[in-house]
Structure formats: structure tokens, C-alpha cells
Amino acid sequence: MKLSTPRWWYERHGRHGRVARTLLKPVSWIWAAATARRLARAVPVDVGVPVISIGNLTVGGSGKTPVAREVLRLLRRQGVEAHALSRGYGGRLEGPLRVDPATHDAADVGDEPLMLAGDAPAWIARDRVAGARAAVAAGARALVLDDAHQNPALTKTLSLIVVDGETREDEWPFGDGSVFPSGPMREPLAAGLDRADAVVVMLAADAPEADPELLALFAALPTFIARLQPAGPPPPGPQVGFAGIAKPWKVERALKAAGCDLVDFAPFPDHAGYSPRDLAFLADRAAVFDAGLVTTDKDWVRLPVDWRTRIASWPVVARFEDEAGFATLLAQSAR
Known part of the structure; x- marks a missing residue:
């Protein structure tokens, strides 16, 4: 069973969820220690092509x-045969295999x-090294x-870190800095x-x-x-x-900001x-309001095929304020 993201994770001063946060602290220490030990013991493999990692510090x-989609677009615009490589979270196939949307x-x-x-050739593999080698054998000249x-x-x-740049009242991208499960951090x-x-x-279009x-935290690194x-x-x-994303409330805000006549929202x-049962619930809510149904493109691809004609997909794209500067960074890395 999947659980919704706790809103109190992102409270900077932890006024809510205080009991849960305290009880979960020992588990967080174990999680952080295990992550640090795994990273320290690793011996990374060089597969012979540039590897650009898109990651984050939170769950x-x-x-x-x-951002990964935009990196692929910019690299391919530069003439680099870039392929995507993912673990394939949520899928039953282990790979390595090339994803075929058809x-x-x-x-x-x-x-x-x-x-x-x-957007580009994409691969999944539980074993990232095996997946990378398969992509390179198939012609990849850079991996994202x-x-x-x-x-x-x-x-x-x-290695790029993507940070949610939205700060609202006491809402902070890293919460109070606690590591999962007492907070949103994957590591300190x-x-x-x-x-x-x-x-x-990352900011919303109208933010x-x-x-x-927040920017001061990253003063030692190039920040875009x-x-x-x-x-x-x-x-x-x-x-x-x-x-059904980590922060569904942000989709609700974005739809309203874009002028959507949003009469109800279900996270x-x-x-x-x-x-x-979920789909019947959504159809019932739409009937109550005599309304259509709209969701993200990430959610839309998880819908049964026969429901996709009944539900609108509302895609968003990442665009850099300093696209030229970011493209230069990619070009230097993909040589």
C-alpha cells in the first residue's frame, strides 16, 4: 500500500507531526548511516561515455x-545521442531493456x-551498470x-541536484532537515x-x-x-x-494559477x-460537479487505456532562465 506524503515533513520548525517525528528519529539515524556506508563502499564503473545524473536530496x-527531459532535449539539440536510464520504479520488469511506449x-x-x-531512447534496469552498457551498445553517446x-x-x-524552490510561510523544501522517515531528506x-x-x-511558472x-545554501555550487x-x-x-505525485497540492495550485476552473481536487x-474503485470515485466526483477530469501527464500514463480518452492530460515542461549557461555546462560535460 502506498502512503501519501506527510505535509508536516516540509514544516521548517516542525510544529505538526512532532510526536511522529520524534518516534521516527532512531529509524532516520539508521537510514542515514546505511546510505552513507553504501556510498562510501561503492566502486563506480566507467562505461566509456559521459554520464549526467539528475537527482535530489528529498523523497x-x-x-x-x-529536468531530465529538458537535459535530454538540450543534449540532443547539440547533436549528442543521449539516452535516458532509469531504475524503472513502479514497474514489474527488471531490464535492462529499452522502453517502447507502443x-x-x-x-x-x-x-x-x-x-x-x-523524448529520447529510454532504458530501465535494476542493475544500472548493465543498463548503461546495453544503452552504450545500442548507440548511446551520453547517458542521462x-x-x-x-x-x-x-x-x-x-551530478545535478534538483531542489523544489517553493517556500511558503513555514513550508521549506528540506523541512527541518530530518532524514526519512522523520522528514523528507534522503540523506543530510x-x-x-x-x-x-x-x-x-525549480520554481512554478508564476512564482x-x-x-x-535558500539560494545561499548552494553558494559554493553553480546554481540554475x-x-x-x-x-x-x-x-x-x-x-x-x-x-498521484509526491506533492499533489502543488498540482492543485498550478492548475488554479493557469486559469483552470477547478471545482474539486483529489490527492x-x-x-x-x-x-x-479510484476511477469510479473520480467519475462520481466529476458527475456531481458536471465537470471534466484532468491530471498530470505522469498520472495519465498510469491510467488504464480505456480511461485515457475520458481524462485530460495537462503536461508541464522545465525551462531554464539561463538556458544558454545551462546548455554550456551540459556541452562541457558531454564531450
């Missing part, structure tokens, strides 16, 4: 997959690899790893930044400038601002929205599979 919700679905390969396969900052299997040419902030080469701070206090922009307008008329856990 989901930063926008790393849109024959694979999210239950096979996971939702994120299926999205990446729409999705969600790989804590995976040390491959020698990385460039300093440890994660120490292995990074650059930071991407103000990034918080200077990217914005999640709608690829098109939301569907017209009243809509019931839903999303689901990250990577949720939509059961007949």
Missing part, C-alpha cells in the same frame, strides 16, 4: 523528471521512464540518469551537496524569484533557476483535478496505481 516532489505501460516499466521514452544521486554504481561526469543536506556539481532550483536564503511551465492551457470548463499517493 520525491522536486521536479527531477521534467508495447510497454507504466505497470511494466514505471511512469517516469515511459514519459522519458517520448533519472533519480540517481544516491546510486553510486556508475562514474558520473555531472551537507552530505548530498558534497557530491553535487551543480544545483537546479516570484527564488528565496535568497528553472520553471515548470504548462505545455498548453488546461482544458476548458469545470474540472475535477487529481494527482493520491506518489506513483499511485488507479484501481477501478
